[in-house]
Amino acid sequence: MDLMEPIDAEVVFQFETFIKVYKSGKVERLIGTDIVPPTSYSVNNVASKDVTISPEKPVSARLYLSTNIKKDEKLPLLIYFHGGAFCLCSPFCALYHNYLTSLVSKANVVALSVDYRLAPEYLLPAAYEDSWDAHAMVLNLG
Structure with a gap:
């Protein structure tokens, strides 16, 4: 050198x-670094918003909500963990954002796509711990 x-x-x-x-x-x-912002307006009748799961770690997620629901209608919740072998991509990259927007629109569900910590900066079981934090947050919101 x-x-x-x-x-x-x-x-x-x-x-x-x-x-x-x-x-x-x-x-x-x-790959997987093409970040897109959440959509506060309706795309395919779906809006998205970024939320914090654990500020200490840091762990966040993108929440996808149908804009076509009736008042007081309850929808199933899908907790989604993106692919990438625990070292690539995020819920904020175009591939997963577009996929979940389409999925929520067609399946009539609410989706929470978790941005778990990636290796090699954070070795396993960090991503597993982040998934548990996401589940705990959902359960605490009831």
Whole structure:
């Protein structure tokens, strides 16, 4: 390594075209980083909102609500955990946001998509603990 080369330039681990870990500890995700905002307006009769599950860890989620429900109508709740092998993506990336908007519209459910902590910054069982925190939050809201 050239002495003038920044420390972030040295890759110590690379997983195909998905993730790079640098000597400095910096993690670069190569997919699933296209973040989209929640929709306060109705898209496919669904609005979404970001909520905090645990500010200490930090763990958050995106809540998807149908805008086509009747007053006092109760809907089933789907708690959703995105794919990505516990190291990629989030509920805020376009892929999962669009999928859940469509799912909530068609299935007539409320969905909570959990943004669990990702490896390698947070090793397992951190993601499992975050899923339990999401379940506990839902149960406490009753």
